[in-house]
Each structure stands twice: as C-alpha cells, then as structure tokens.
Amino acid sequence: xxxxxxxxxxxxxxxxxxxxxxxxxxxxxxxxxxxxxxxxxxxxxxxxxxxxxxxxxxxxxxxxxxxxxxxxxxxxxxxxxxxxxxxxxxxxxxxxxxxxxxxxxxxxxxxxxxxxxxxxxxxxxxxxxxxxxxxxxxxxxxxxxxxxxxxxxxxxxxxxxxxxxxxxxxxxxxxxxxxxxxxxxxxxxxxxxxxxxxxxxxxxxxxxxxxxxxxxxxxxxxxxxxxxxxxxxxxxxxxxxxxxxxxxxxxx
Numbered sequence: 453x454x455x456x457x458x459x460x461x462x463x464x465x466x467x468x469x470x471x472x473x474x475x476x477x478x479x480x481x482x483x484x485x486x487x488x489x490x491x492x493x494x495x496x497x498x499x500x501x502x503x504x505x506x507x508x509x510x511x512x513x514x515x516x517x518x519x520x521x522x523x524x525x526x527x528x529x530x531x532x533x534x535x536x537x538x539x540x541x542x543x544x545x546x547x548x549x550x551x552x553x554x555x556x557x558x559x560x561x562x563x564x565x566x567x568x569x570x571x572x573x574x575x576x577x578x579x580x581x582x583x584x585x586x587x588x589x590x591x592x593x594x595x596x597x598x599x600x601x602x603x604x605x606x607x608x609x610x611x612x613x614x615x616x617x618x619x620x621x622x623x624x625x626x627x628x629x630x631x632x633x634x635x636x637x638x639x640x641x642x643x644x645x646x647x648x649x650x651x652x653x654x655x656x657x658x659x660x661x662x663x664x665x666x667x668x669x670x671x672x673x674x675x676x677x678x679x680x681x682x683x684x685x686x687x688x689x690x691x692x693x694x695x696x697x698x699x700x701x702x703x704x
Contacts, residue, residue, distance in 0.1 A: 457494050457521030459653035465494055467589070467690055468551055470637040471579065472500035475550055478633060478694050479577035481507060485545040488512070490534045490566055491552025495522035501548070502527055512537070534562035542571040549578040551692070554612045563625050570699045576627055577696035578618060579635055584608040586691025589639070593651065593658050596676040600669065607657050618695035627697025635694050640687045644678050647686075 475497060481487060484506045489498045492511030501509040502525070512532035513519050523529045532538060534549070534556050547566040556562045566576045581587040590607055597604040612618055622630045641647045651662040662670060 456515070456517045456655075459650075459655050460494055460518070463650040463653055463655040463659060464551070465496065467637065467639055468493070468496035469500075470639065471635060471690070471692055472496040472550055473503075474635040474637070475548060475577065475579045475694060476500045476504070478579075478635065479546055479548055479575050479696055481546055481548075483507060486543070488537075488539070488544045488547045488566070488569060490537075490547060490549040490562065491556070492522060492529060493518050493550075493552065495527070495529065497548060497550040498522065498527055498529065499525075535565060537565045537569050539569040541568055543569045544574065545571060546575045546577070548576075551579065551581060553578050554580050554610045559611060560621065560624070563621055567625055567627060567699050572699055572701040574699050575696050576622070576699060577694065579692040579694040580610070580612045580618060582615070582634070582691045582693055583610045583613040586634070586636075586689075588688040588690060589647070590658055592677060592680055592688075593662075596680060597661065597673055599676065600672055605657060605661060613693070615693055618693055622695050622697040625697075626700070628700060630695060630697040632693065632695045635692045636689060638687050638689050640685065642685050644681060644683050647681060647688075648674060648677065 481501055481504050487501045487507060487509040489509060489511040492498045492513045495511060498509050498511035501507055511529040514533055516531050519529045519531050535558050547570045553559045570576055594606045598606060619630055619632050651659050653659055654663045
C-alpha cells in the first residue's frame with residue numbers, strides 16, 4: 453500500500469523536484485550557507501539545497517509522514533509549524549519555501565517567522581504556482597471541472613498565487629529590497645493515464661475534489677480531460693511566481 457508521501461510524489465513531487473533547483477538559484481544559496489526549508493514536504497527543495505557544497509539545510513513540515521519519508525542522507529528533517537518556528541532569532545542565512553506558503557493558515561505569520569530566524573542581510577524566498585494561468589496540469593483539470601460543475605473549488609483563488617501577491621506580502625513584512633520573477637518548467641506524460649491516475653490519490657485540492665465525485669461525474673470529467681489532452685504522450689508547462697527579499701536589522 454502506498455503512503456501519503458508516495459501519493460504526493462506521484463501527484464506533485466515530479467513537478468517540485470524540477471522547480472526546486474530554480475528557486476535555490478534565485479535565492480542565491482551559496483557554499484556554506486545555513487538554510488531553512490519551510491514546508492519541506494518530501495524534500496524536493498531540501499535535497500536541492502544540499503547539492504550546494506558545504507551548505508547545511510534543515511527541512512520542517514507539519515506532516516509526520518512526509519518528514520519520515522524524507523529523512524535520510526544525513527539531512528535534518530523535523531516536524532514543525534511554519535507559524536511558530538522553534539529556532540532562535542538570526543539562526544539562518546536563508547529561509548526558503550517551495551509551493552507551501554499558500555497552504556499555511558496564516559501565511560503572514562509564517563513569513564514573519566521566516567524573517568525572524570534569518571540573519572540581517574540574509575534572504576527570505578518562496579515560490580507558489582500560478583494557479584490561474586500558468587500551471588497547465590491543474591488549469592486543464594479545473595477548466596473541465598468547472599465546465600461540468602460551476603461550483604468546483606478552482607485553485608485559481610489560492611492565496612499568494614497571483615502575480616504581485618508575494619511581492620506585496622514581502623514588502624508588508626519590511627523585507628527590502630524585494631525582487632520577483634517567474635520560474636518555468638516542463639513535465640512530460642507517457643500517456644493520459646500517467647496524467648489522470650495521480651488525481652485519484654486524493655492529494656491536494658484537485659485530488660480531493662476528484663475522489664469526492666460520484667463515479668459517473670468523475671468519468672465525465674476524465675472524458676473531457678482526455679478529449680482536451682489526448683490519449684498519447686504529451687508535455688505540459690508550469691509557471692510559478694517567485695520572490696526574494698533581504699532581511700534588514702530590526703525586520704523581525
């Protein structure tokens with residue numbers, strides 16, 4: 453039987469592993485940096501940071517299952533709450549978060565905590581999918597779901613997922629200067645089922661929605677998606693909005 457971490461890997465892990473190195477580069481993680489990965493999940497960003505020579509990284513996530521699955525290779529993972537980090541002020545050179553802040557109940561609180569534990573002159577950076585237009589895997593799913601059910605909970609309304617949302621959040625916390633960019637990746641699917649089956653694992657809002665549908669409605673959604681994407685192999689693109697800001701003395 454697959455675990456929740458296995459299910460996440462099949463659904464979103466293949467995407468996050470491709471995106472993680474781009475966020476590491478954008479955050480300018482350097483040799484010897486002490487880095488915190490907030491919302492580390494199954495470790496995509498944590499392991500990407502660990503490829504930087506002599507960089508030390510700690511991943512925290514609220515899910516014990518994800519922490520257990522990611523642990524290994526001498527990298528520290530622990531269960532923790534982004535809204536109440538256990539670390540002392542000025543503990544890290546960089547605090548990063550990949551595809552996680554929009555799921556935190558109080559993202560402003562989490563961002564304030566990330567700034568608090570980052571040393572003055574250090575970087576706080578994050579990336580969130582552009583759920584409205586840029587993440588084709590999910591955009592296709594929700595477009596067809598809404599065509600069948602106008603009340604479907606479209607992820608385009610996710611917090612921090614529109615262009616400029618992250619910049620405003622960073623500036624509100626006094627991070628300065630603030631820079632933003634878009635990060636883009638591609639993902640190939642061997643077949644339509646390679647695309648569709650991970651939705652049936654119940655991961656994320658789309659997976660929860662797909663598995664909640666009665667079978668006839670789920671089959672209708674599958675049929676619409678198959679018509680849109682095709683039966684054979686195909687490639688989809690994904691865009692994330694990314695931001696980084698510098699912690700100044702007194703920011704926290």
